[in-house]
Each structure stands twice: as structure tokens, then as C-alpha cells.
Amino acid sequence: MANTPAIGYKFDDISEINTSKDAWAVVATPIRLWVVPSFSGKKLPYSMELVLMDAKGGKIHASVRQSLIYKFQPLMNEGRVYQISSFGVEESRGDFRTTGHGYKINFQFSTSVRLVKDLPINRSPYSFMPLSDVALNNPDSYYLIDVMGILTGYSEELEFEKDGKKNKKMTIEIEQDGVRMECAFFGNYVAEVLGQIAAGDKNNAVIVIQLAKIKPFRGKISLQNAYGSTRILFNPDVEGANSLRQRFLEAHEPAAQVLNHLPNSGKISVSDDFLKRHWGKTVEQIKNMRANLKPSQSFSIPLEHNRTIEHNKQNALLATGSWGMRAWILESEVCLRPPW
Known part of the structure; x- marks a missing residue:
């Protein structure tokens, strides 16, 4: 763990990170760090999650998979500044996005984390929404x-x-x-x-x-x-x-x-949240809309977050709910199934 960033080393702004290249390096502080417990009840945690912020206020989410928590958890604390390099980058997806950045960081075994003491980041970690x-x-x-x-x-x-x-x-x-x-x-x-x-x-x-x-x-x-x-x-x-x-x-x-x-x-029941939050069409209304379609025809209805719902005679997707839950009409049967 070094106390100063590498001399002559070029660091990237967090706002610039994308998938266009493999070699990125940032100087940032974890403004939030937490461990996600196992969903199956096991003692080992599922992952370690971080929100990183650089000196310009750019923020990005970072994940450490289960098998690497032992390597990185002892090295990192909220509020301290680190030089981080050799990490993976992918698009940010999911229903729980901690930043507005279009990408997220994935720590790898080869990821380097070095403590930096002479480059403090004196910015508020909060982005308050009225x-x-x-x-x-x-x-x-x-x-x-x-x-x-x-x-x-x-x-x-x-x-x-x-x-x-x-x-x-x-x-x-x-x-x-x-x-x-x-x-x-x-x-x-x-x-x-x-x-x-x-x-x-x-x-x-x-x-x-x-x-x-x-x-x-x-x-x-x-x-x-x-x-x-x-x-x-x-x-x-x-x-x-x-x-x-x-x-x-x-x-x-x-x-x-x-x-x-x-x-x-x-x-709040899952069914109430799913039906009330995401779409106002009833199953009977969808069936009536489909009744007038030919087998080769389909129609789509705009949904929030720039998504659409497509329907046809064989298989009609109703909506995507709070946790990625989907409802399908299969003949007269309606099925709810979670994403996992």
C-alpha cells in the first residue's frame, strides 16, 4: 500500500469511464461501502459493494464478488482516498442503481488498490434531491x-x-x-x-x-x-x-x-406492488386486445423507463415489475415469475 500516487501516472475522471478501453485508473474515495449478505442464508457474504467518488464529484458503483472480498475488504474504508486500477467495466443495470453513471466497475484479482494520503477529496458525498x-x-x-x-x-x-x-x-x-x-x-x-x-x-x-x-x-x-x-x-x-x-x-x-x-x-403485497405500480391494463382488457389480432400481428404499449410491452397471439408479455418480475398470458393462464 503506497502513500502517494505513482509519479507521472495519468488518472482518469470517473465520468469518462466506459467500455471503450481496458486500462482505466482512478483516484477516488468510497463514499459508501457495504457487504451484501448471502441470499441463501450462508455465512459467507454475497458481495461487497461501493460507491466511489473522485475529486471532480464523479460517482460510479463498484462491486467485489464473493471470492475476492477477503482480498479487498481489509484494504478499503469509507472516507479514505485510493488509487484504483486494472478493473473491469460493464454497463450499469438493475433496479437499485446507486449513481447516474451508465457504467459500473468490477474488481478483479489483478485490480490494484493503493492508499493515497496527500490527495484529499474534500467534497460532500451527497447529491440531495428536493x-x-x-x-x-x-x-x-x-x-x-x-x-x-x-x-x-x-x-x-x-x-x-x-x-x-x-x-x-x-x-x-x-x-x-x-x-x-x-x-x-x-x-x-x-x-x-x-x-x-x-x-x-x-x-x-x-x-x-x-x-x-x-x-x-x-x-x-x-x-x-x-x-x-x-x-x-x-x-x-x-x-x-x-x-x-x-x-x-x-x-x-x-x-x-x-x-x-x-x-x-x-x-405491501407483491401482487399489489406489481399491478398498481407498473401498468393499469387488466388481464381481461389484454385478452380482448389480443382477440382481434391475427397470429402474425403484434402490438406494443409504451412503458416507463423507455421500455415497451409487445403482445401477440402466442405469448403476451404484460409488464416488468419492481424486481424484474414478469407476467405472461399463455392461452387463459396468467403466470408471474421472478427473474431468478
Whole structure:
């Protein structure tokens, strides 16, 4: 581990990274680093994930596969600066994209990671989206976002069962310049959030949620945590926090500054999320539309995120849901199947 970048070595801006060449090298800091647990219940984690940022503010997602976690996890910490080179690059896909970059980095066995001490990156790790934009402008829910607001309410802990396993949920409400929005937390996040509320000054507290997932449901936009990537901070020392609190205090009478008790409605079913969020056509409507088609004909309907749904007599794809779930009409049968 070297303390200085290689002399005379040319480093690339993160914003320039693509698949046009193999040799890339960046100087960047992990602004978020987390380990994804095994989905099969095994002790070994599934992967290590990072969000890297360079001195110009460019951000890109990076992944370390299971077999290489032992090699890179001891070398990297959030907030420190590293020279990283000899990594793979691929297009960024999926429903949980941590940056707007069109590509992502994959660490390989040959990837080099060197600590850099004399090139600090003194930039905010957050890219805050105003709650008004989240609520009114229908942002792409594939991308995780950073938000900031005043805590105005929270629910009690709720236990529920999903796929035979017990889980926990709680919800908070935040406000930013007159716009209020709920954010749901699941699993280990519940104890973390309730612990921070119990331990800190929760009255007019500034809340920062880093890498939150946008959840449109039944005409309402809310937020929730995304696996292990999301981070919630109470009264952090970040730019804009004090001015946000001051505007809130000026806009509300003291009586209105008391925290609301939010009802906890429990889990949202997969079928409700799939049908309400992504498409308004019923199965009967699709069948009627197909009835007038000849076997060689097909039709398509625009779907969000620049996708289309194509239909024909033999096999009609209805929609792609929150987790890549698909619905198919096969004669009179409707099947839902997950991407794995």
C-alpha cells in the first residue's frame, strides 16, 4: 500500500469511464461501502459493494464478488482516498442503481488498490434531491437518491411474516419546505432508526437518508431502505441542515412541531406492488386486445423507463415489475415469475 500516487501516472475522471478501453485508473474515495449478505442464508457474504467518488464529484458503483472480498475488504474504508486500477467495466443495470453513471466497475484479482494520503477529496458525498422533485416530477425509481428533511413523525415497530420468515418494519415522515414524505425501514434498519430516535434530540431533527429507494404505490410516492446500501443520519453536520431547520421553525407554530404518530399499515403485497405500480391494463382488457389480432400481428404499449410491452397471439408479455418480475398470458393462464 503506497502513500502517494505513482509519479507521472495519468488518472482518469470517473465520468469518462466506459467500455471503450481496458486500462482505466482512478483516484477516488468510497463514499459508501457495504457487504451484501448471502441470499441463501450462508455465512459467507454475497458481495461487497461501493460507491466511489473522485475529486471532480464523479460517482460510479463498484462491486467485489464473493471470492475476492477477503482480498479487498481489509484494504478499503469509507472516507479514505485510493488509487484504483486494472478493473473491469460493464454497463450499469438493475433496479437499485446507486449513481447516474451508465457504467459500473468490477474488481478483479489483478485490480490494484493503493492508499493515497496527500490527495484529499474534500467534497460532500451527497447529491440531495428536493422532496418536491421526488413527489411531483416522477423521478426514475431505478436510481437510489439522497434526501434531507425535518423529522415530523414516526411509527411503532411492526412485526410481520414474509415467505415464512419474520421481519420488522417502521416508518418515519420527513418534511422539506412544506413537502412531506414517508420512508419505510425494514429488518435491521428498524432497531437502528428507533435507537437513534430514542437516543437523540428528535424534536425538529434534521434527517439525511443516503441511497434511498423511491417507491410509487397507489398514486403516492414514498421512500424505503434498499438492502444494506441505505444510510440514515440524525442531525448530521452537512451543508444546508441548519438553514432547513430554521425555515421549518419559521414556517410552523410550536404546536405544529410536535411529532406525529404514524400508523403502521404492514407489508405491501407483491401482487399489489406489481399491478398498481407498473401498468393499469387488466388481464381481461389484454385478452380482448389480443382477440382481434391475427397470429402474425403484434402490438406494443409504451412503458416507463423507455421500455415497451409487445403482445401477440402466442405469448403476451404484460409488464416488468419492481424486481424484474414478469407476467405472461399463455392461452387463459396468467403466470408471474421472478427473474431468478
